[in-house]
Amino acid sequence: MERSPGAxxxxxxxxxxxxxxGHGEEAVEQEEEAAPVVLKKGPWxxxxxxxxxxxxxxxxxxxxxxxxxxxxxxxxxxxxRLRWTNHLRPNLKKGSFSPDEEILIAQLHAQLGNKWARMxxxxxxxxxxxxxxxxxxxxxxxxxxxxxxxxxxxxxxxxLAKRCRYDDFTTPLASAQLPGAANVQALDATSAGYTSSRPxxxxxxxxxxxxxxxxxxxxxxPFSAPSSPWAKPFARNAQYFQFAHSSPVSxxxxxxxxHRVTPDLSLGYGLRxxxxxxxxxxSPSLGRPRVxxxxxxxxxxxxxxxxxxxxxxxxxxxxxxHQNAASLEKMLxxxxxAIKVDPPAxxxxxxxxxxxxxxxxxxxxxxxxGRENKxxxxxxxxxxxxxFDMMIPTLNAPETVPxxxxxxAPNHSGSTSQYSSDDxxxxxxxxxxxxxxxxxxxxxxQDWGLDGVCQWRSxxxxx
DNA sequence: AAACAGACCAACCGCAACTAT
DNA sequence: GATAGTTGCGGTTGGTCTGTT
Numbered sequence: 098m099e100r101s102p103g104a105x106x107x108x109x110x111x112x113x114x115x116x117x118x119g120h121g122e123e124a125v126e127q128e129e130e131a132a133p134v135v136l137k138k139g140p141w142x143x144x145x146x147x148x149x150x151x152x153x154x155x156x157x158x159x160x161x162x163x164x165x166x167x168x169x170x171x172x173x174x175x176x177x178r179l180r181w182t183n184h185l186r187p188n189l190k191k192g193s194f195s196p197d198e199e200i201l202i203a204q205l206h207a208q209l210g211n212k213w214a215r216m217x218x219x220x221x222x223x224x225x226x227x228x229x230x231x232x233x234x235x236x237x238x239x240x241x242x243x244x245x246x247x248x249x250x251x252x253x254x255x256x257l258a259k260r261c262r263y264d265d266f267t268t269p270l271a272s273a274q275l276p277g278a279a280n281v282q283a284l285d286a287t288s289a290g291y292t293s294s295r296p297x298x299x300x301x302x303x304x305x306x307x308x309x310x311x312x313x314x315x316x317x318x319p320f321s322a323p324s325s326p327w328a329k330p331f332a333r334n335a336q337y338f339q340f341a342h343s344s345p346v347s348x349x350x351x352x353x354x355x356h357r358v359t360p361d362l363s364l365g366y367g368l369r370x371x372x373x374x375x376x377x378x379x380s381p382s383l384g385r386p387r388v389x390x391x392x393x394x395x396x397x398x399x400x401x402x403x404x405x406x407x408x409x410x411x412x413x414x415x416x417x418x419h420q421n422a423a424s425l426e427k428m429l430x431x432x433x434x435a436i437k438v439d440p441p442a443x444x445x446x447x448x449x450x451x452x453x454x455x456x457x458x459x460x461x462x463x464x465x466x467g468r469e470n471k472x473x474x475x476x477x478x479x480x481x482x483x484x485f486d487m488m489i490p491t492l493n494a495p496e497t498v499p500x501x502x503x504x505x506a507p508n509h510s511g512s513t514s515q516y517s518s519d520d521x522x523x524x525x526x527x528x529x530x531x532x533x534x535x536x537x538x539x540x541x542x543q544d545w546g547l548d549g550v551c552q553w554r555s556x557x558x559x560x
Numbered sequence: 561a562a563a564c565a566g567a568c569c570a571a572c573c574g575c576a577a578c579t580a581t
Numbered sequence: 582g583a584t585a586g587t588t589g590c591g592g593t594t595g596g597t598c599t600g601t602t
Contacts, residue, residue: 140570140596162587178588179571214590225590230569233592238567 137171141180145170149177150185158186183224190222194231202228203251 137145148170156167158181161174170177183189194202198220205216213225213232220228236246245252 138572176571211591226570229591234567
């Protein structure tokens with residue numbers, strides 16, 4: 098919602114408006130002879146907007162410092178540029194963020210940190226300022242409320258990514274075996290050319306794909322979700338699996354279509370197909386082996402074996418799928434051990450998974466007593482949520498994953514923007530946010546505050 | 561109805577990177 | 582290579598709106 102540009106609040110709005118209105122290029126010359134121009138600050142007037150738009154139409158974007166000189170607009174170049182990019186340029190999308198956009202922002206923030214401009218590149222029609230404002234207000238509000246900053250689905254990504262760093266995925270993954278050339282390209286892009294001393298990007302999509310699940314790019318569906326994604330139950334979540342740190346995003350990443358990596362994560366708990374089409378994932382570099390690290394995330398060193406496995410390439414081995422499936426199964430087993438239930442059977446590494454997925458059937462857990470039941474997809478969603486509930490405290494247990502101070506206690510200022518983009522790890526800081534202290538009680542309102550699906554409450558059982 | 565607090569948003573500022581000279 | 586100018590980015594501020602007391 099944009100405020101009326103006519104709301105001039107400067108000290109002498111009338112005079113300034115007059116000045117702005119009356120100037121053509123001839124009037125400028127007069128000013129140049131006069132005393133130094135006092136540039137205006139504050140809200141833009143309609144007349145100023147018109148002048149700026151006219152200037153851009155004539156001269157194109159750029160050379161912003163010339164705007165004042167050429168048009169007499171009493172604004173500095175920076176202000177002109179800002180006004181243009183944030184409000185006047187065509188194809189800007191105004192209004193509140195759609196649920197899909199919200200989810201995407203959370204994903205992007207999990208991956209990039211406070212790289213608003215880069216995030217904006219993934220949200221056509223949105224500006225960095227808009228995203229920044231959105232995130233800061235929501236994040237602050239959630240932090241104040243003692244809620245995790247990221248929605249569960251993003252936390253799951255981070256949790257799994259973090260977890261997997263400590264798993265011994267010793268086998269190079271066979272991207273060449275992935276179905277679909279685009280997939281291979283995209284997934285390879287997450288690792289090829291990764292020359293930093295930082296840990297190699299972890300890409301669970303790849304791992305999942307190696308288990309035989311399909312990984313595919315979907316066309317960008319319109320942002321049309323009817324309700325806030327953060328209000329949704331957990332389940333669709335396991336959808337996006339380009340993980341933090343896994344897909345370098347460069348400023349030159351096309352700002353148009355959003356590319357999605359959507360593994361069919363039917364590892365016994367399944368996802369609804371309708372969910373799958375909705376979730377955006379972080380755009381890979383579309384095959385370019387560009388090396389540009391995200392500003393943060395996963396600063397911790399990955400064990401060498403994991404680093405090697407996590408995407409530095411390598412020849413495909415015939416048994417990759419089984420090995421990785423076993424790793425994932427092991428992970429699930431551990432998670433289920435924590436909650437004293439049996440893990441769901443890992444889906445076979447072939448079409449069977451998709452079949453189960455489509456049918457909504459399959460053995461899933463019933464939390465009560467660990468009995469297995471045939472439940473519908475929703476219940477499987479819940480089970481996945483339970484898994485996640487268990488995952489977070491496990492992952493953040495001090496003996497396994499030391500949390501940076503920011504993770505242990507939210508920033509005193511309540512801001513999410515204070516970490517150094519290179520030094521801090523929002524995947525840990527924010528992932529772990531607001532976890533109840535060991536032995537402590539969960540915050541009273543630990544759900545996402547929107548649909549009452551509170552999986553976090555169960556944490557007290559294991560903390 | 562008034563006061564207050566929080567949310568929201570536009571815009572500014574400082575800094576860094578980039579480019580031209 | 583040094584310098585100046587330009588552009589882009591992220592953090593912050595301050596005004597307005599809206600809901601609550």
